[in-house]
Amino acid sequence: MSTILRFWGYRESSMSSHSEDLYSVLGIGPDADAQAVRAAYRKQARRAHPDAGGTAEEFHEVQSAWEVLGDEAARAAYDRKLRQPQGAGAEEDSENDGPTYGRPGFGGFGGSGAAFRTTASGSTSARSGSADSARTPSGTAHLAPIYIPDLSRPEPLSLPLTSQRTHGRFASKGLFGGGRTRRAERMAALLEKHVLAELPTARLFNAVALEPAGKDRRGASRPPRGPAVDHVLVCGDTLVVVSSLEVPAAAASWDGHRLHAAGRSLTLPDLTGDSRLLRATLEAAMRDAGRETSLNLGQQLVLHSPDGGMQSPVVESRGAGIARAPLAPARAFRSIREQLAASAQANVIDRHLLAALRRQLQHPFE
Missing domain, CATH: 1.10.287.110 (DnaJ domain)
Structure with a gap:
């Protein structure tokens, strides 16, 4: 990994x-x-x-x-x-050869x-906007990490899990069965290479349930069920929900609502709605833990072409919709990094938030 x-x-x-x-x-x-x-x-x-x-x-x-x-x-x-x-200088092309080291922001x-x-801080930030509007990287993503609470406390998340960059796996059957599982696993590996390797405080969560986990008859927590999203990246107070789709063509067009490719019109996942539901779940969990937190949202659909190239399919935008335009991997990863790095708290690692996200994992692993 x-x-x-x-x-x-x-x-x-x-x-x-x-x-x-x-x-x-x-x-x-x-x-x-x-x-x-x-x-x-x-x-x-x-x-x-x-x-x-x-x-x-x-x-x-x-x-x-x-x-x-x-x-x-x-x-x-x-x-x-x-x-x-x-x-x-040590700058490399992250879309072609891997992570870039030393790029501002x-x-x-x-x-x-x-x-x-390690720095202790108890501050939280108000919501500064959503990914629906353009946001500029704040420049704080490259600063030394700030842990909330600091690492002298083992709770709410153990030190090894706080350090862990990727959380959660995909089941071989069920929600992520068959080809979707393989695509999601491939997407997770690409996110590690092209996003986590750029942002030192970012964390990746896979197969994340949108609704709170329930209780069994004895009152103990059980793994969450119901609708889930493939990938959630968190950096500071920003969440970016990511999914991927294979397009059987080298080019596609986007009218702001639907994707058109190979003579077909495709309905895309509602990542905007999914991200809002997840935010509500996480903010409620944080309130239960005594922390009032407002989270910024981002979304990105990554398109894969049959040739597996980073620059294809080429997407022509013909309209402006609510959702962020789906993009080929190279451009999508750049967009995801920019969304995550836009917050003034991009160098903050909120251990309460990481713990809340881990409780939403459908298939956690240590």
Whole structure:
């Protein structure tokens, strides 16, 4: 599972040597093989865990180092950055070759120039608008993460789950059966590569129920049922609901309400309605937890073509509707990043919100 290079805040001077890099966090060298990395992570995680005398910040640093070094693709990108001369640019084309590091507003190794830190804050923000209107990235997405509540508290979400970038899986049968399951799993992998790898505080939730979980006869919570959305990305106080659709053509047109392709007129999922219902569910859950929170909404339908290209199908817009226009993957991922990064709280990780979203997962995994 692809993960982000989490230590965005390390100074560039640290990146040019091995004295303060992620390898040092695990107590190994850059030439360590995958087995040695895993063994070192387990050793350091036991040492740094608050229950064993460590601190929350130490444990989170170890967890963050493992997220990078334990993933083959993320480690390779990190190693390239280590080898890069100090001050050299590191920008890449995220739609073609993978994540871009150092792009203003979307995170980078030298983002804020400040060391990685944990900050306590209890603030919440009022709703500043929806994805129906154009929004400009605030520039805060690349700043050091702010945790609410801070990492000294194990609740409302454990430290490993707070660090986890992707939550939830897809069932092989039922709601996401057959080809839809494969498409949703592929979409999740692409979101990890092209969205999570750009935004250090973003989290991805898969197979998210829209309505609150019920209770069994004994009063215990049971997994939520009913309607669900494929993917929900959260960054700060912004939610973006994402779904995907395969279009059997290299070109399509969008009239603001329906998609026309290959001589057919397609009715698209109501992501606007789904996102509003999910927001109501989550805000109610937050109120029950004693937190009044207003969430911004975004939506994006991603279109796949038979050739699997990132730039197709080409969508011609012929009208303006309420819903955001469906787009080919490359443009869709750019739109999703912009929606998530638009909030002034894009660098905030609200652990109460993450916990509420996890309760909506139809198929959670640890």
